[in-house]
Amino acid sequence: MDRRTLLRGGLAATGGIVTGGALFQGAPAFAASGRPLLTHGVQSGEPRATSALVWSRADRPSRLLVEVSLRPDFRGARLVRGPVVTPETDFTGRVALRDLPPGRRVFYRVRAESLDAHGRCGEAVAGELSTAPVGRHSGVRFVWTGDIAGQGWGINPDLGGMRIFDAMDRLNPDFFLCSGDTVYSDGPLTERVTLPDGRIWRNVVTAEKSKVAETLTEYRGQFAYNLLDDNLKRFAARVPQINQWDDHEVRNNWFPGQILDDARYAEKNVDVLAARARQAFFEWVPIASGEVYRSFSYGPHADVFVLDMRTYKDPNDANVYADPARGLLGETQQKWLIDGLTRSTATWKIIANDLPLGLVVPDGANLEGVAQGDNGTPRGRELEFAEVLRTAYRRGVTGIVFLTADVHYTAAHHYDPARAAVGDFAPFWEFVSGPANAGAFGPNKLDGTFGQEAVFVHAPPAANTSPLDPAYQHFGEVDIDGRSGALTVCLRDGSGTSLWSTTLDAPA
Numbered sequence: 001m002d003r004r005t006l007l008r009g010g011l012a013a014t015g016g017i018v019t020g021g022a023l024f025q026g027a028p029a030f031a032a033s034g035r036p037l038l039t040h041g042v043q044s045g046e047p048r049a050t051s052a053l054v055w056s057r058a059d060r061p062s063r064l065l066v067e068v069s070l071r072p073d074f075r076g077a078r079l080v081r082g083p084v085v086t087p088e089t090d091f092t093g094r095v096a097l098r099d100l101p102p103g104r105r106v107f108y109r110v111r112a113e114s115l116d117a118h119g120r121c122g123e124a125v126a127g128e129l130s131t132a133p134v135g136r137h138s139g140v141r142f143v144w145t146g147d148i149a150g151q152g153w154g155i156n157p158d159l160g161g162m163r164i165f166d167a168m169d170r171l172n173p174d175f176f177l178c179s180g181d182t183v184y185s186d187g188p189l190t191e192r193v194t195l196p197d198g199r200i201w202r203n204v205v206t207a208e209k210s211k212v213a214e215t216l217t218e219y220r221g222q223f224a225y226n227l228l229d230d231n232l233k234r235f236a237a238r239v240p241q242i243n244q245w246d247d248h249e250v251r252n253n254w255f256p257g258q259i260l261d262d263a264r265y266a267e268k269n270v271d272v273l274a275a276r277a278r279q280a281f282f283e284w285v286p287i288a289s290g291e292v293y294r295s296f297s298y299g300p301h302a303d304v305f306v307l308d309m310r311t312y313k314d315p316n317d318a319n320v321y322a323d324p325a326r327g328l329l330g331e332t333q334q335k336w337l338i339d340g341l342t343r344s345t346a347t348w349k350i351i352a353n354d355l356p357l358g359l360v361v362p363d364g365a366n367l368e369g370v371a372q373g374d375n376g377t378p379r380g381r382e383l384e385f386a387e388v389l390r391t392a393y394r395r396g397v398t399g400i401v402f403l404t405a406d407v408h409y410t411a412a413h414h415y416d417p418a419r420a421a422v423g424d425f426a427p428f429w430e431f432v433s434g435p436a437n438a439g440a441f442g443p444n445k446l447d448g449t450f451g452q453e454a455v456f457v458h459a460p461p462a463a464n465t466s467p468l469d470p471a472y473q474h475f476g477e478v479d480i481d482g483r484s485g486a487l488t489v490c491l492r493d494g495s496g497t498s499l500w501s502t503t504l505d506a507p508a
Contacts, residue, residue, distance in 0.1 A: 036058045038058055039057050039058065040224060040233070042056045042110050042126070043055040044240040045285070045286025046286065047175050047240040049132045049133070050098065050100050050101070051098045053288065061084065062115055062122075063112070065080070065082060066080045066095045066097065067079055068080060068097055070107070080096075082094075082095035090220050090283050090284070100131050102131055102134040103131060104130070106131060109125065110125050110126075132174075135482075137482040139299070139480050139483075140174050141172075143168045143475050143477050145405055146181050147180075147408055147436055148162070149437050150184040150437075151187060152193055154205070154209065154437075155229045156467070157204060160230075162229045162231050162436065163231060164436045165231040167475070167496035168496075175298070177304070177352055178242070178244065179354055179404055180246030180247075180405060180406060181249070181405065181406065182245060183225070186248060191203055193466075204228060208224070213251075213273075213277070214265060214267045216279060223283075223285065242352075244306045244308065244352055246405075247368075253316060255310075256312070256313060258315070292311060293336065293337075294306050299346075301347040301482070303349050305340055305341070307353050309329065309355045312333060314326045314327060316366040317366050318380075323383075324387070327381050327383065328381050329384055334384055337388055341392050342391075342397060344397075347485040349400050353403070356430065358447045359432075375421060378449055382450075393424055401430075401431070402431070403430075404432050405434035406432075408441040409440060409441060409460065410457075410458045410491045411431075411432040411443065412431055412502065413454055415427060415428050415430065416453070417450075421451075430452075431489050433492075436474075436475065438467070439464035440459070440460040442459035443457050458500070467494065472493070486506055487504045487506070488504075489501060489502055
């Protein structure tokens, strides 16, 4: 059974947060006093050389205040007054920190200030982040994964929650790249799941996670749920994020203009659902307003290009058309990517693609991703990426690496024109890693159009293998040496154990 067709039914909850029939003690408290409280911790995102975003949420209308310092004791801290948070944004807010020093550890703490009494604040919540370096010999280490709390596997209090985030935190990365499926809005949770071997999985369940999300409140509740996990919350307070979205932020395999044939949904128009999901995503994730696709420069060796393969996606069909105007990126984003790759002077041009390039991803009788598995010359959505690779090659672009998640296993794929149906591109790698606390699946069928070879694959023995076995939860680590520019990729399981690694020399 493919993980994209395995969507569990939900428990009709009456509200509150329950696990095993009892109130979940990790739920955020709401103050009855006049001092506003922060309810879901703090997060940072969009890390650049001199700026970053800090996110938090209050329990009532209030103003976010952020103290910023280069010292953990906050001596000499400066105060940044943030926005007033209101019900219009679900009391969430982002504060832009500017004029930060490059390549430094920055400490911050956030308070919510009462609108009725200037200076009357609730308890502070502290966090830290790293700004991007600019020095000639600056290296970078980051982690990536995706697919959080899917296929019916939520926060399990018996395990201590989503432990993979603790494993990533122990590596002390400079930033975290979340490759989509940041939440599972179409994956309702039940209090108990009986595994095939008789073991019991218990879930923390909230009202919003007990059915598929349709309303704005329900979409907001997907993100709020994940931040009930102490591991994720600690990680988010220490490691800045770069986020992209895929399908489950809205619902499985969605595309613009789709009309659902799904009895679980009263709202059948996906465009309506996507608008609500997008609002919740931009409210609850530390991301700048605007497009999901954007780029980051992280020192002299790494430029990261974050794609949006969902907003401009064409309908799922057999994916064998000859129309180059169709695809996943759209004309504007495709040009942005080609121009960005061309201008980049970084040693490595890292493309974060939320759908893998050379794996066949089915959607029933149709196809969801780039590839269709015929191994021939590019057709369908392959045409878009053939143009990107061809133009980059002709313009002398080197050091392209793709990072993705989506398929719920980990793998290393090498692409070479010597094995391909087309020859006008430079060899490159695509690394796959996931899921993070979701059902494990795979492996998927390979497509040979771009000469793909599976050098390493680690997939579970059975579809929807639960996170009770951390061996089939995965994340990847990228470590770029500051002096040589060599890029090392390590594919790890959910406990942090290294499964496979390789080092790529800097392009000549």
